[in-house]
Amino acid sequence: MKTILKTTVVAIAFAVSASAASAADLKACFIYVGPVGDFGWSYQHDQGRKAVEAHFGDKVETAYLESVPEGPDAERAIERFAREGCGIIFTTSFGYMNPTLKVAQKYPDVKFEHATGYKTADNVATYNSKFHQGRYIIGQIAARMSKTGTAGYIGSFPIPEVVSGINAFLLGAQTVNPDFKVKIIWVNSWFDPAKEADAAKALIDQGADIISQHTDSTAPLQVAEERGVKGFGQASDMIAFAPNAQLTSIVDEWGPYYIHRVQAVLDGTWKSEQTWDGLKEGHVVMAPYTNLPDDVVAMARETEAKIVAGFEPFTGPITKQDGSEAAAAGVALDDGEILGMNWYVKGIDDKLPQ
Amino acid sequence: MLEAILLTVITAATPLLIAALGELVVERSGVLNLGVEGMMIMGAVTGFAIANVTGSGSLGVLAAIGAGMAMSALFGFLVISLVTNQVATGLALTLLGLGLSGLIGEGFIGVPGQRLPRLEVPGLSDLPFVGPVLFGQDAVVYLALALVILVAFVLFRTRVGLVLRAVGDNHASAHALGYSVQKVRYLAVLFGGGCAGLAGAYMSLAYTPQWVENMTAGRGWIALALVVFASWLPWRVVAGAYLFGAVTVLTFHAQALGIGVPSQLLSSLPYLATIVVLVLISSNRRLTLVNTPACLGKPFVPDR
Numbered sequence: 001m002k003t004i005l006k007t008t009v010v011a012i013a014f015a016v017s018a019s020a021a022s023a024a025d026l027k028a029c030f031i032y033v034g035p036v037g038d039f040g041w042s043y044q045h046d047q048g049r050k051a052v053e054a055h056f057g058d059k060v061e062t063a064y065l066e067s068v069p070e071g072p073d074a075e076r077a078i079e080r081f082a083r084e085g086c087g088i089i090f091t092t093s094f095g096y097m098n099p100t101l102k103v104a105q106k107y108p109d110v111k112f113e114h115a116t117g118y119k120t121a122d123n124v125a126t127y128n129s130k131f132h133q134g135r136y137i138i139g140q141i142a143a144r145m146s147k148t149g150t151a152g153y154i155g156s157f158p159i160p161e162v163v164s165g166i167n168a169f170l171l172g173a174q175t176v177n178p179d180f181k182v183k184i185i186w187v188n189s190w191f192d193p194a195k196e197a198d199a200a201k202a203l204i205d206q207g208a209d210i211i212s213q214h215t216d217s218t219a220p221l222q223v224a225e226e227r228g229v230k231g232f233g234q235a236s237d238m239i240a241f242a243p244n245a246q247l248t249s250i251v252d253e254w255g256p257y258y259i260h261r262v263q264a265v266l267d268g269t270w271k272s273e274q275t276w277d278g279l280k281e282g283h284v285v286m287a288p289y290t291n292l293p294d295d296v297v298a299m300a301r302e303t304e305a306k307i308v309a310g311f312e313p314f315t316g317p318i319t320k321q322d323g324s325e326a327a328a329a330g331v332a333l334d335d336g337e338i339l340g341m342n343w344y345v346k347g348i349d350d351k352l353p354q
Numbered sequence: 355m356l357e358a359i360l361l362t363v364i365t366a367a368t369p370l371l372i373a374a375l376g377e378l379v380v381e382r383s384g385v386l387n388l389g390v391e392g393m394m395i396m397g398a399v400t401g402f403a404i405a406n407v408t409g410s411g412s413l414g415v416l417a418a419i420g421a422g423m424a425m426s427a428l429f430g431f432l433v434i435s436l437v438t439n440q441v442a443t444g445l446a447l448t449l450l451g452l453g454l455s456g457l458i459g460e461g462f463i464g465v466p467g468q469r470l471p472r473l474e475v476p477g478l479s480d481l482p483f484v485g486p487v488l489f490g491q492d493a494v495v496y497l498a499l500a501l502v503i504l505v506a507f508v509l510f511r512t513r514v515g516l517v518l519r520a521v522g523d524n525h526a527s528a529h530a531l532g533y534s535v536q537k538v539r540y541l542a543v544l545f546g547g548g549c550a551g552l553a554g555a556y557m558s559l560a561y562t563p564q565w566v567e568n569m570t571a572g573r574g575w576i577a578l579a580l581v582v583f584a585s586w587l588p589w590r591v592v593a594g595a596y597l598f599g600a601v602t603v604l605t606f607h608a609q610a611l612g613i614g615v616p617s618q619l620l621s622s623l624p625y626l627a628t629i630v631v632l633v634l635i636s637s638n639r640r641l642t643l644v645n646t647p648a649c650l651g652k653p654f655v656p657d658r
Contacts, residue, residue, distance in 0.1 A: 226469075
């Protein structure tokens with residue numbers, strides 16, 4: 001059913017985008033997995049696209065397709081863009097990886113950029129953000145602000161990106177309170193506001209007084225606001241939805257990266273790279289610290305500065321849930337270990353869904 | 355804790371209950387409208403937009419009902435007057451609703467909404483345990499239960515209900531007896547649209563007071579399934595909606611308690627429960643076949 005819906009949406013989107021023709025130096029094209037109005041993942045990527053437009057003016061033209069399902073439809077959408085004269089195409093979901101590579105083979109002159117993937121080619125680069133850096137900071141804040149010593153965490157799917165976020169959150173919290181607990185609920189969806197809200201209610205009813213989420217809507221924060229507990233925003237600054245509850249938010253800032261890469265194509269210096277940046281490069285940004293005492297804000301800023309200076313949150317000693325050692329004291333996990341994380345750190349009672 | 359769980363179950367069940375109840379009336383008249391999701395999302399965006407612009411939640415709810423009815427009027431015109439295929443038209447209605455709602459709602463993304471006021475019955479809502487559950491809910495929760503009583507009463511205790519069921523069971527006979535099949539079906543379709551619009555307004559004004567694209571997230575389809583689950587009987591719709599809501603909420607609590615069951619299995623429990631009940635009901639043919647409107651999905655042209 002969903003595929004039929006999305007296919008039709010794609011068809012309509014084609015009709016719209018096909019009518020655009022231009023005299024710009026370069027056409028930068030974007031493929032989104034969700035609607036640009038999700039106020040989460042796709043919304044933030046589209047903010048990045050708008051930043052490109054604002055930065056380059058008439059020199060660069062942009063186009064996008066939203067709600068493109070991962071799979072065969074994605075291949076058609078990407079190829080359409082390649083044929084239409086896009087010089088650089090950003091495909092912004094993990095499931096676009098193989099379709100992107102397939103199309104890239106047929107169009108060697110077009111540059112491709114795939115978000116959150118791991119396979120590259122001469123004309124395919126990958127990029128991702130170190131969201132876990134932000135999660136380490138909010139973990140510290142949670143441990144300072146929680147009275148019950150328990151945070152609730154709403155997870156989407158038990159994939160490495162989300163698991164490493166939970167681990168970073170708890171590692172941060174443990175620096176303040178070694179006995180800090182986190183209760184986890186998986187909603188098995190990236191985006192279902194009502195389900196996320198129900199999950200937040202269940203967590204609060206079971207004693208969590210800080211809510212963190214790795215899903216895309218503002219609903220959990222609204223519940224926190226209503227119930228008088230605290231929480232953190234996700235992907236974008238959600239302060240308007242929870243003026244008293246939001247402590248800060250981990251904001252995905254794709255604009256600088258997009259501008260940088262589009263500039264590289266214009267300059268003829270574009271190379272296939274694997275970019276994985278975070279706070280330091282401004283790809284992850286902490287929204288203003290609000291509703292916090294000054295000393296907690298100072299602590300958060302200090303950690304932020306430490307990470308910008310090169311500190312890796314996944315630095316040992318780190319013990320896995322089963323008691324085995326993940327990293328010895330002073331040793332940082334390498335990128336591959338973080339990007340493929342499929343275990344919980346010690347202190348989480350729950351079992352990781354396999 | 356039990357009190358809190360019950361409160362959450364009721365809010366989770368209410369939009370499903372309202373939308374399913376409307377669709378039940380539509381199907382009882384012999385029309386199959388698969389556009390519930392589209393009408394619901396239009397109700398959600400219209401309700402949110404009007405409540406935001408006018409500052410009045412009640413106006414928002416009324417506008418949402420109107421939006422649902424407008425969508426269903428279009429559907430009615432196509433399938434009743436132009437006799438188009440009901441399945442295809444219903445699917446088209448869902449697509450139209452999803453697209454159009456995104457367009458209308460564009461300016462309302464990231465705008466915090468206002469919550470419908472809770473209807474607190476003075477004195478009673480302070481009672482321990484039963485107070486908040488029975489007397490401190492959103493107005494729409496009470497409205498939903500009142501609708502169930504109304505629909506059950508009208509369908510089975512009044513002449514209007516008899517005519518409606520006759521049209522759904524045998525439109526040729528009803529026509530021969532002098533009833534306007536088309537008129538009855540139009541009214542039923544409009545009622546269903548109004549209910550779907552109201553269910554949508556509940557999502558965007560009470561459940562999660564905000565507008566984001568696609569926020570009904572498939573609840574219109576669950577409502578459609580609930581009608582079959584309930585074998586076209588209003589009280590069973592209530593049971594189904596509350597069962598669905600309860601299983602959803604309880605799986606969350608089970609997870610937060612750290613009960614070692616895979617979350618994916620827990621997430622699928624509401625659907626598994628639906629299938630189990632469907633199988634149990636279907637094993638007794640008397641229970642299902644008697645209630646299925648015989649003309650469901652069949653077009654009617656009076657001249658032929």
